[in-house]
Amino acid sequence: MKRVALVTGGSRGIGAATVLRLAQMGYDVAFTYRAHAAEANAIARAVEELGHQALPVQLDLEDLSRIKPTVDEIAEKLGGLNALVNNAGYVQRIPPEELSLADWERMLRVSLTAPFLFIQAAVPHMKRAGFGRIVNVSSLRALTGSPHGVHYAAAKAGLLGLTKSYASVLAPFGITVNAVCPGFVNTDVNREQLRERGPELVRQIPVGRVAEPTEVAALIGFLCAEEAGYITGATFSINGGLRMD
Numbered sequence: 001m002k003r004v005a006l007v008t009g010g011s012r013g014i015g016a017a018t019v020l021r022l023a024q025m026g027y028d029v030a031f032t033y034r035a036h037a038a039e040a041n042a043i044a045r046a047v048e049e050l051g052h053q054a055l056p057v058q059l060d061l062e063d064l065s066r067i068k069p070t071v072d073e074i075a076e077k078l079g080g081l082n083a084l085v086n087n088a089g090y091v092q093r094i095p096p097e098e099l100s101l102a103d104w105e106r107m108l109r110v111s112l113t114a115p116f117l118f119i120q121a122a123v124p125h126m127k128r129a130g131f132g133r134i135v136n137v138s139s140l141r142a143l144t145g146s147p148h149g150v151h152y153a154a155a156k157a158g159l160l161g162l163t164k165s166y167a168s169v170l171a172p173f174g175i176t177v178n179a180v181c182p183g184f185v186n187t188d189v190n191r192e193q194l195r196e197r198g199p200e201l202v203r204q205i206p207v208g209r210v211a212e213p214t215e216v217a218a219l220i221g222f223l224c225a226e227e228a229g230y231i232t233g234a235t236f237s238i239n240g241g242l243r244m245d
């Protein structure tokens with residue numbers, strides 16, 4: 001059976017690794033990116049080299065009105081939609097007393113409202129197919145809080161509530177909804193932090209290193225597999241033992 005996936009923020013980091021993983025699993029893959037067109041085109045070529053269709057779409061998640069038309073267009077071009085990975089996101093390190101309402105609203109829009117709208121737009125296509133896999137990329141910070149990113153932690157914790165709510169609503173339709181909470185991953189979002197405090201951070205991680213994006217992608221990929229149909233409403237930590245639940 002032909003399978004189509006959509007990954008938000010697929011041009012770099014965890015999203016790019018997930019796009020490739022899903023293509024290796026047999027999915028045709030659409031993905032969004034905001035600014036890095038050259039990286040997006042390189043990932044698309046890699047998907048095509050794996051023998052699958054790729055559809056990169058420029059979309060700033062702040063532009064909420066474009067989400068539903070984009071999802072519908074992707075489903076039309078690729079012949080349906082069976083998996084959605086809400087991955088796009090950014091980090092802003094800022095003390096709470098300096099956080100403006102605009103900073104707060106932008107974070108909530110990109111990291112919580114946009115995923116909600118992607119799910120809302122994707123569900124009719126998944127129901128039509130009688131099969132759906134939704135994975136929301138949350139964060140360790142949803143579980144621990146973040147003194148230098150209260151808006152980030154709040155948005156990522158909100159994603160967990162969204163995950164569980166949709167999981168119960170969509171279970172009868174063959175659609176699963178799960179969340180992953182990565183710890184420190186070797187990507188651009190924490191490049192600076194890793195450069196400045198890398199050794200100190202790594203000392204706190206029982207596994208003794210940060211994660212590679214491919215390791216998070218492998219978990220997301222499994223949750224998008226047919227055989228993961230009994231897993232829903234679950235939150236998966238992938239943090240090298242930094243926090244054990």
Ligand SMILES: NC(=O)c1ccc[n+]([C@@H]2O[C@H](COP(=O)([O-])OP(=O)(O)OC[C@H]3O[C@@H](n4cnc5c(N)ncnc54)[C@H](OP(=O)(O)O)[C@@H]3O)[C@@H](O)[C@H]2O)c1
Binds near residue numbers: 010015089091185
């Ligand atoms: N890396 C970590 O340690 C870590 C830990 C926990 C959770 N996470 C979460 O994992 C997800 C992926 O992070 P990453 O580390 O892979 O980040 P990354 O390497 O910086 O990649 C971020 C991706 O999201 C896209 N993006 C960012 N802001 C966007 C916006 N406003 N509109 C549309 N697209 C946007 C980027 O597009 P462009 O390439 O075009 O800019 C890029 O594709 C995020 O949700 C992040 O919060 C990461």
